[in-house]
Amino acid sequence: MADITAPQRRSFSLDGLTLRYAVLVGLIVIASIGFSMANENFYSMTNIGILLRSISVLFLVSMGMTFVMLTGGIDLSVGSNVAFSGGVGVVTLVSTGSPWLGFAAAILAGMAIGWINGFFIGKLQLSAFMVTLATFAAARGLALVIYDADSINVHDPVFLWLGGTSWGNLPVVIPFVALMFVALSILLYKTTFGRDVYATGSNFNTAFVLGRQPGRKLIWVYVLTGALAGLSAIITVGRVSSGQPWTGLYLEFDAITAVILGGTALAGGRGKLLGTILGVLLYGIIINGLVLTGTNPYLQSVIKGAILLGVVLLDTYTQRGKA
Amino acid sequence: MQDFGKLFRENNIIFVTLALCLVFFLISPRFLSVDNMSAISRQIVPIGLIALGQFFVVVSGNIDLSMGMGSVLFAIVLGVIFGVTGGVALGIVAVIVFSLAFGFVNGLLVAKLKLPSFIVTLAGLFIAQGLSGLIIPRGQQIFLMGGFFRFVGAEKYFGFYASFLFLVALFALAYVVYNHTRWGAYVIAIGNSEENAKLAGINVDRVKIGIFMFSALCSGFAGVILSSRMGFVQPGLDGNGLLLDGIAAIIIGGTLILGGRGTVTGAFWGLLFIGVTNNALNLLNVTDVWHQVFKGSIILAALGANYVLWQSRQAEAQ
Numbered sequence: 291m292a293d294i295t296a297p298q299r300r301s302f303s304l305d306g307l308t309l310r311y312a313v314l315v316g317l318i319v320i321a322s323i324g325f326s327m328a329n330e331n332f333y334s335m336t337n338i339g340i341l342l343r344s345i346s347v348l349f350l351v352s353m354g355m356t357f358v359m360l361t362g363g364i365d366l367s368v369g370s371n372v373a374f375s376g377g378v379g380v381v382t383l384v385s386t387g388s389p390w391l392g393f394a395a396a397i398l399a400g401m402a403i404g405w406i407n408g409f410f411i412g413k414l415q416l417s418a419f420m421v422t423l424a425t426f427a428a429a430r431g432l433a434l435v436i437y438d439a440d441s442i443n444v445h446d447p448v449f450l451w452l453g454g455t456s457w458g459n460l461p462v463v464i465p466f467v468a469l470m471f472v473a474l475s476i477l478l479y480k481t482t483f484g485r486d487v488y489a490t491g492s493n494f495n496t497a498f499v500l501g502r503q504p505g506r507k508l509i510w511v512y513v514l515t516g517a518l519a520g521l522s523a524i525i526t527v528g529r530v531s532s533g534q535p536w537t538g539l540y541l542e543f544d545a546i547t548a549v550i551l552g553g554t555a556l557a558g559g560r561g562k563l564l565g566t567i568l569g570v571l572l573y574g575i576i577i578n579g580l581v582l583t584g585t586n587p588y589l590q591s592v593i594k595g596a597i598l599l600g601v602v603l604l605d606t607y608t609q610r611g612k613a
Numbered sequence: 614m615q616d617f618g619k620l621f622r623e624n625n626i627i628f629v630t631l632a633l634c635l636v637f638f639l640i641s642p643r644f645l646s647v648d649n650m651s652a653i654s655r656q657i658v659p660i661g662l663i664a665l666g667q668f669f670v671v672v673s674g675n676i677d678l679s680m681g682m683g684s685v686l687f688a689i690v691l692g693v694i695f696g697v698t699g700g701v702a703l704g705i706v707a708v709i710v711f712s713l714a715f716g717f718v719n720g721l722l723v724a725k726l727k728l729p730s731f732i733v734t735l736a737g738l739f740i741a742q743g744l745s746g747l748i749i750p751r752g753q754q755i756f757l758m759g760g761f762f763r764f765v766g767a768e769k770y771f772g773f774y775a776s777f778l779f780l781v782a783l784f785a786l787a788y789v790v791y792n793h794t795r796w797g798a799y800v801i802a803i804g805n806s807e808e809n810a811k812l813a814g815i816n817v818d819r820v821k822i823g824i825f826m827f828s829a830l831c832s833g834f835a836g837v838i839l840s841s842r843m844g845f846v847q848p849g850l851d852g853n854g855l856l857l858d859g860i861a862a863i864i865i866g867g868t869l870i871l872g873g874r875g876t877v878t879g880a881f882w883g884l885l886f887i888g889v890t891n892n893a894l895n896l897l898n899v900t901d902v903w904h905q906v907f908k909g910s911i912i913l914a915a916l917g918a919n920y921v922l923w924q925s926r927q928a929e930a931q
């Protein structure tokens with residue numbers, strides 16, 4: 291075990307990470323100031339609550355994506371999975387009347403898509419982007435089938451509680467995301483599973499030779515991401531009081547960008563959940579600010595693409611400088 | 614018997630496609646009518662162009678996610694140049710130049726900066742989508758009138774659409790390039806092992822840039838043909854659906870997603886498979902919502918099947 295993680299830690303200079311996090315915090319401050327000058331409503335407590343709630347789903351999905359990208363993989367299906375698992379949850383709720391069965395169904399449905407991804411990627415060793423591109427299409431299609439291409443209104447207060455309730459200005463979902471962050475941090479940093487996630491991404495073959503069963507770990511990583519997509523689906527439904535087949539469109543793109551912004555290496559094996567949290571905050575503020583300032587949605591799309599490309603380019607250059 | 618097994622394994626997609634045609638014919642005899650066949654041949658042209666571009670990209674071990682939205686963008690470039698100047702030739706030249714430039718940037722980022730192709734082209738997808746809506750505001754259209762667009766969209770020779778003949782010619786050209794030129798061998802070599810290709814003295818970067826430029830050019834043609842058929846261009850078309858169909862076609866056609874393996878004829882049969890299924894789903898009144906489920910499942914199944922076949926070949930070789 292130590293054989294895999296020891297060189298890993300050494301190559302991972304703490305100074306670099308601290309510097310990156312400092313830069314991210316700085317950028318978050320600058321972006322906030324910039325947008326608050328452009329739009330005076332930006333800094334109101336209400337808007338901060340709305341902002342945090344609107345990116346709560348991105349927090350969860352991005353934390354799952356961090357696990358995936360630490361293994362060197364990618365999951366293009368999460369956005370579709372949020373729509374699909376939400377559909378399964380809502381339909382279960384409507385037909386049985388039990389919100390708890392609805393919760394369970396949503397999370398299990400998310401895990402099922404995750405398991406399919408994991409089976410093809412971990413067991414059959416197929417490329418992650420191709421497998422998840424297929425489930426990206428299939429899960430969205432299934433969502434459209436379940437909803438019959440129309441939204442379903444939800445009234446059950448228990449089902450809507452997590453995504454829809456606020457304590458004063460604080461949406462309930464924010465402490466929930468914080469709780470998930472702690473839980474996932476323990477899983478990633480304090481368990482052998484977490485160490486195996488890093489080992490799988492650093493060097494699959496070494497992990498295999500050392501008996502860490504990287505293939506099986508990959509399956510569980512994608513199942514975990516699927517479960518988080520299921521949770522995100524519950525939150526999304528709670529936020530808008532209805533289940534919608536087109537929800538979560540391009541969510542995977544936002545998550546990938548936020549995770550890379552947060553310093554997780556594309557090649558896998560390097561990165562932390564804290565970075566992802568900062569990445570989501572910065573990215574969320576930018577997106578939210580663009581919406582608030584009434585930017586043309588097509589221009590937003592160009593800006594999003596440019597941010598992803600810019601961050602990847604920057605990372606490549608700085609990493610090459612160190613080598 | 615063993616020979617038949619081998620024959621089936623090597624050409625499974627042909628058998629599957631023909632069997633599918635038979636099934637559809639039994640369900641609905643209209644399926645095999647000349648009119649319907651002709652309609653299929655026209656429907657598959659844009660998908661086929663995307664598939665052909667992706668074929669070389671995937672054999673080289675990469676992917677180009679930007680080219681579905683790319684073809685929407687290139688069609689809009691055509692529309693704007695045509696709308697402003699009224700010149701068809703100028704519009705086509707603009708599409709060719711612009712698409713080659715787009716592909717060049719993709720290729721440059723992948724080859725020179727060693728960035729993963731799916732990230733570069735995912736960003737490209739968003740940039741293409743955004744640009745297409747910035748050039749023409751959503752909801753607006755530019756109409757493409759005139760002899761050229763009618764020719765591309767509807768002209769027939771000997772009962773075949775001109776655009777379909779163009780596609781077949783391009784596939785034939787690709788077949789020759791892939792199987793009988795040095796460039797084709799380089800693409801396979803890079804897909805098998807980039808390191809070895811470099812050691813063998815292949816200019817890997819240049820070949821990769823070329824592959825992405827070709828993919829973008831194909832996508833430019835797809836945009837021209839698609840918009841000529843419709844008679845107008847507008848942003849917000851389903852470029853990603855086109856891309857998914859193109860990728861599905863080559864995977865069903867046996868192209869190994871790990872790179873280094875695949876045949877142009879296989880890709881063509883995969884294209885026919887996709888064309889036939891798309892058409893049959895419409896003919897049988899299967900609602901749109903099922904199409905995506907079906908596509909995704911087909912890609913997964915084909916990925917699994919290719920993998921199993923590949924493993925059995927490896928086992929045979931040992």
